[in-house]
Amino acid sequence: MARTNVMIAETFPEYLVDHNLIDGEVESLCNGMVRYEKRPARRRDGSVAEGLYNAWIIFNNPRQYNSYTTDMVKAAILAFRRASVDREVNAVVFTGVGDKAFCTGGNTKEYAEYYAGNPQEYRQYMRLFNDMVSAILGCDRPVICRVNGMRIGGGQEIGMACDFSIAQDLAKFGQAGPKHGSAAIGGATDFLPLMIGCEQAMVSGTLCEPFSAHKAARLGIIADVVPALKVGGEFVANPTVVTDRMLDEYGRIVHGEFKTGADFKAGQVRIKEGEIDLSLLDQKVEELCAKLLETFPECMTKSLEELRKPKLQAWNLNKENSRAWLALNMMNEARIGFRAFNEGSKEGGREIDFVKLRQGLAKGTPWTEELIEL
Ligand SMILES: CC(C)(COP(=O)(O)OP(=O)(O)OC[C@H]1O[C@@H](n2cnc3c(N)ncnc32)[C@H](O)[C@@H]1OP(=O)(O)O)[C@@H](O)C(=O)NCCC(=O)NCCSC(=O)C1=CCCCC1=O
Numbered sequence: 001m002a003r004t005n006v007m008i009a010e011t012f013p014e015y016l017v018d019h020n021l022i023d024g025e026v027e028s029l030c031n032g033m034v035r036y037e038k039r040p041a042r043r044r045d046g047s048v049a050e051g052l053y054n055a056w057i058i059f060n061n062p063r064q065y066n067s068y069t070t071d072m073v074k075a076a077i078l079a080f081r082r083a084s085v086d087r088e089v090n091a092v093v094f095t096g097v098g099d100k101a102f103c104t105g106g107n108t109k110e111y112a113e114y115y116a117g118n119p120q121e122y123r124q125y126m127r128l129f130n131d132m133v134s135a136i137l138g139c140d141r142p143v144i145c146r147v148n149g150m151r152i153g154g155g156q157e158i159g160m161a162c163d164f165s166i167a168q169d170l171a172k173f174g175q176a177g178p179k180h181g182s183a184a185i186g187g188a189t190d191f192l193p194l195m196i197g198c199e200q201a202m203v204s205g206t207l208c209e210p211f212s213a214h215k216a217a218r219l220g221i222i223a224d225v226v227p228a229l230k231v232g233g234e235f236v237a238n239p240t241v242v243t244d245r246m247l248d249e250y251g252r253i254v255h256g257e258f259k260t261g262a263d264f265k266a267g268q269v270r271i272k273e274g275e276i277d278l279s280l281l282d283q284k285v286e287e288l289c290a291k292l293l294e295t296f297p298e299c300m301t302k303s304l305e306e307l308r309k310p311k312l313q314a315w316n317l318n319k320e321n322s323r324a325w326l327a328l329n330m331m332n333e334a335r336i337g338f339r340a341f342n343e344g345s346k347e348g349g350r351e352i353d354f355v356k357l358r359q360g361l362a363k364g365t366p367w368t369e370e371l372i373e374l
Helices: 002-011 070-085 108-115 119-137 154-160 188-196 198-207 213-219 261-273 279-293 297-329 333-343 354-362
Strands: 034-042 048-059 089-096 101-103 143-147 150-152 164-168 172-174 224-226 229-231 234-236
Touching: 034 070, 034 089, 034 279, 048 070, 048 279, 070 089, 070 119, 089 101, 089 279, 101 143, 101 154, 108 119, 108 333, 119 154, 119 297, 143 279, 150 154, 154 172, 154 188, 164 213, 164 279, 172 213, 188 198, 188 297, 213 224, 224 279, 229 261, 297 333
Parallel strands: 048 089, 089 143, 101 150, 143 164, 150 172, 164 224
Antiparallel strands: 034 048, 229 234
């Protein structure tokens, strides 16, 4: 090994081209709402690999469940490019601040107050969103989604664009589109059928009912799941989810399904009694980073490129059509749906009266913004 050290010392160049698109830090583009942190890479034995790092890309908008604004999307594109060209970076860890949400997709306040009724503006936003998904799928480093909390809507889509997902087991996974005026065509309709089969993809993409982390692991949306709730100082499995048996009395798989009724309520109480600790999540993420570190870099990149192809081909086939449809959709259902969420409340509800809308359309009533009162 001494000979390698000598060769490095004697032959590494004085000048290296910087392939970054911008000089500045990504934080400057979005007031720190996306953070880029280089953290020391460690071998499997825990020792620091001098001069090597993992790039942590962190959504920092916790008050809005780490939803991404337009500026955050721009910063994320450049952050993935920064990691992709940084010779010292070996893997990317993509996550959100806090322990409630990884990301809940597009920012519904911005959608309702700026993009609603402006298809030409949303078309430009969707250029940025598409570039963000493509930046993840095209990153020259393995991308790990550290699922620190719920992954919903576009958050689920950018999460599924990653190469690996490791989740804390209180997280939920799902789409919101058909309930909030959109369709999960920002990647979910491309990725879900490949990852979990057409039937379960249909359930997730249309009904907007979330999967638990345990079910997401069972179906194949994520690679691994770890407990995050501590009660009395001990880690326990998510108490609102069935984790202690595979089958019900009829032989149906129930592992990973949410509990119901009094059992679910008791699980919610237990969560409130405990404390959330993401140390096992970080341990599992670091273990994966170390395994990725101890490989040939070019062979790793080639393996990533080949194994990403099913997702990438589906994504590239559809992303421009999706962009066009989503832009026009901002004139009707997105305009109403995102305003209903943004102007609604937990108490009064955040969704329109779908039946009333359908009854009006059944009579051939033309679309106007007054069609649905909010
Ligand atoms: C189901 C939820 C994710 C969680 O519900 P709950 O646990 O009840 O929390 P809330 O009280 O609803 O939310 C807490 C506060 O966070 C704000 N919030 C949550 N999500 C967002 C968001 N995406 N943007 C902005 N703000 C958000 C929420 O308003 C609360 O704050 P407040 O001040 O009002 O108390 C639920 O939160 C939910 O359904 N969220 C919205 C999910 C959503 O619709 N996302 C967008 C989907 S569309 C999308 O992502 C797309 C991506 C690319 C392609 C096109 C497209 O449509």
